[in-house]
Amino acid sequence: MPTTLQGRRAKRRKYRRARIRNFLFTVGPDRLSGGRITRRHLSQECIVREIEVVSANWPSRFDGLRIGHISDFHVGELHSVDNALKAIEQLAACEVDLVACTGDVVDLDADLAGPVVTALGAVRAQLGSFLVLGNHDELHDPDTLEGMAIECGVNVLRNEAVEINRNGEKLVVAGIEWAKSAVKCATxxxxxxxxxxxxxxxxxxxxxxxxxxxxxxxxxxxxxxxGQVAMKNKPNTNLALAHRRSAGLFESNNSALFVTTGVGAWFPLRVNCPAEIAILTVRST
Ligand SMILES: [Fe+2]
Incomplete structure (x- = not known):
């Protein structure tokens, strides 16, 4: 929670703008179409995608680790709690070693996060479940959301790292707070x-x-x-114009980035860009 009056006012303004956006892009179109647009959007299936990543910087004792990457549930008026739970069930069936959720658990209101973080914490994964918060999680009450997740056994990483030891070798997992610019992300x-x-x-x-x-x-x-709307067979040509790396796997030297298309959305349209759960197998050589 911002500590200054100015900070609290800015946060309230941001929340109000998000509510207006929600009305214009979610509630409005849904009412105008008699619910047809939303029903069509929600009938699209969430796919499970398997990806292999190789990096010489990955510790050898953790070679072959399976990470279940899930993100952007946006639980709220468009995507229900049930929708999120169904996706977590799909992930749980993939037998992963570690669960990584990269934020936007809720679209607006943190109160809706309870069942989702409970399910994330309950997935059987020997190295546990990890969560970072997204910009939507920050809109209402990120501290309450964090508290709920911790209570369910989910490791919430807010500019911090944890070490996991296995036979004398460690895996360091870090997570950062939401930041909009590359400069703030770097900080x-x-x-x-x-x-x-x-x-x-x-x-x-x-x-x-x-x-x-x-x-x-x-x-x-x-x-x-x-980007939610992408060109056929060109997943990176999409509506996420502010991002050079907006979908899929990117590699540079011994570092890799995987950007998931996520489970939910904040407007009811996906074209050539299905919702997904990603299962990454990471190799050290
Ligand atoms: Fe999101």
Whole structure:
């Protein structure tokens, strides 16, 4: 929660703008179309995508680790809690070692996050479940959302890192707070990644620029929703114009970035850009 009066006012303004956006792009079109647009959007299936990543910076004892990457549920008026729970069930069936959720659990109101973080914490994954918050999670009450997640056993990473030890070798997992610009993302990456980090969770894919400098083996991001409307067979030619890396896998030196198209959306349209859950197998050589 912002501590200054000015900060609190700015936050309230942001929340009000988000409500107006929600009315213009979600509630309005839905009412005008008698619910047809939303029904069609929600009838599209959420796919499971398998990806293999190889990085010499990945620790050998964790070779072959399976990460279940899920993001952007946007639980609210467009995407229901049930929709999010169904996607988490799909992920749980994939038998992963670690669950990584890269934010936007809710679209507007943090109160709706309870069942979703409960389900995330309940997925059987030997290295646990991790969460970073997205810009939508920040709109209402990020601290309450964080508290709910921690209570459910989910590791919430807000500019911090944790170490997981396995037979004397460690895997360092870091996560950063939401930031809009590449410069602010870089500042957060520097705070979170105090030493060599292997896995970075960042809602905004722009953190990858700094993560590459630091030799982070794998960065996982969401936020863009893959632009939601993309050209056929060209997933990176899409409506997320502010992002050079908006969907799929990108590699640079020994660092990789995977940007998921996410589960939910904030407007009811996806073209050539299905909702997805990503299962990443990470190899050290
Ligand atoms: Fe999002």
């Amino acid at each position: 957060n990456v520097d705070i979170a990644c105090g030493e060599l980090t292997h896995l970075l969770l960042s809602h905004n894919p722009k953190a990858f620029l700094r993560a590459t400098d630091l030799g982070v083996a794998l960065t996982l991001s969401g936020h863009t929703h893959g």
